[in-house]
Amino acid sequence: MKLLADFAHLIRENEPLAPYTWLQIGGLARYFAEPTTVAELQQLVRAAHKENLPLRVLGGGSNLLVQESQSDALVLHLAAADLTAIKIDGHKVTVGGGAKLSHVISRVVGQGLAGLEHLVGIPGTMGGAVVGNAGVVNGDIGSHVVRVTTLDKAGQMVARHAPALQFSYRRSDLEDVIVVEVELELEGGDVTELTRRMQNSWIVKRAGQPPTNQRAAIAFVDPSGISAAELIDQAGLKGAAEGEVSLSSQYPGYIVVSGNATSTQVLALLDRVRKAVALRTGIQLQSHLRIW
Numbered sequence: 649m650k651l652l653a654d655f656a657h658l659i660r661e662n663e664p665l666a667p668y669t670w671l672q673i674g675g676l677a678r679y680f681a682e683p684t685t686v687a688e689l690q691q692l693v694r695a696a697h698k699e700n701l702p703l704r705v706l707g708g709g710s711n712l713l714v715q716e717s718q719s720d721a722l723v724l725h726l727a728a729a730d731l732t733a734i735k736i737d738g739h740k741v742t743v744g745g746g747a748k749l750s751h752v753i754s755r756v757v758g759q760g761l762a763g764l765e766h767l768v769g770i771p772g773t774m775g776g777a778v779v780g781n782a783g784v785v786n787g788d789i790g791s792h793v794v795r796v797t798t799l800d801k802a803g804q805m806v807a808r809h810a811p812a813l814q815f816s817y818r819r820s821d822l823e824d825v826i827v828v829e830v831e832l833e834l835e836g837g838d839v840t841e842l843t844r845r846m847q848n849s850w851i852v853k854r855a856g857q858p859p860t861n862q863r864a865a866i867a868f869v870d871p872s873g874i875s876a877a878e879l880i881d882q883a884g885l886k887g888a889a890e891g892e893v894s895l896s897s898q899y900p901g902y903i904v905v906s907g908n909a910t911s912t913q914v915l916a917l918l919d920r921v922r923k924a925v926a927l928r929t930g931i932q933l934q935s936h937l938r939i940w
């Protein structure tokens with residue numbers, strides 16, 4: 649394969665994906681690369697396109713269930729400095745798609761920029777956050793985004809601006825592209841006050857989710873007007889388990905895995921919950937987790 653010959657220094661074959669995900673479940677990526685620059689990312693995408701190789705982008709792996717069966721895709725991990733840079737110019741913040749959301753939040757709060765402090769505690773990257781319009785009850789990332797620079801699957805770079813970008817509850821219209829860079833417009837604020845708000849949000853967030861040493865993920869998107877956790881509770885499914893995968897009994901919106909849990913067990917549990925909730929309430933729960 650020409651791609652392998654041309655990018656031998658970059659591409660790793662049969663890379664285990666489990667260690668890159670919060671659930672630590674999953675098989676091998678046939679091809680895996682961590683491009684070191686935006687230009688190199690673009691060259692890789694173009695080369696993969698020429699060879700009809702499907703592409704996948706890995707963020708922080710906090711919303712990802714990777715199945716054990718191997719896929720022939722090229723998995724791209726945006727971890728290099730050129731793809732994780734955070735630049736602040738007045739109220740404008742330009743962030744690489746691979747930057748950790750937590751780093752962005754602490755940088756902007758430290759610079760007296762308001763708007764993201766309540767998102768503290770959401771794991772993952774800027775790319776993952778924008779694609780899934782990550783948020784909490786009092787706001788989401790999408791409302792601060794003014795531009796997203798994307799690469800399409802053919803390797804063409806396109807800058808898209810608000811309001812043409814579409815963000816809805818935990819969804820965006822960026823599902824089929826690679827988020828290379830995001831520009832945010834934030835408000836000015838007082839560093840001490842913003843730090844206090846961020847700390848309060850962090851306390852609230854920590855109290856509502858499993859401890860960070862657990863292998864956990866959010867199972868379902870909250871339907872309109874009620875949380876998925878409430879529906880799970882009402883259906884008597886708190887703590888329900890399939891093998892080594894269970895719904896947290898304390899935080900029923902989260903699945904928690906242990907030992908040698910498998911993707912089949914996760915999918916079986918999600919399916920069971922979906923059916924039980926639909927039978928009881930007529931509500932069709934939608935998956936929050938992206939499944940590869």
Ligand SMILES: Cc1cc2nc3c(=O)[nH]c(=O)nc-3n(C[C@H](O)[C@H](O)[C@H](O)COP(=O)(O)OP(=O)(O)OC[C@H]3O[C@@H](n4cnc5c(N)ncnc54)[C@H](O)[C@@H]3O)c2cc1C
Nearest residue numbers: 705707708709710711712745772773775776777782783827
């Ligand atoms: C303990 C815990 C708490 C959480 N709390 C919240 C919360 O309060 N609110 C909330 O909204 N979510 C929450 N989540 C879910 C998760 O953190 C978010 O969905 C997060 O934004 C996912 O980002 P990621 O980088 O980890 O994406 P990943 O899990 O790596 O990927 C998710 C999807 O995004 C795509 N993607 C990632 N990066 C890019 C990119 N650069 N370009 C294109 N596509 C990309 C992937 O291909 C995949 O389809 C929580 C998860 C956990 C485990």
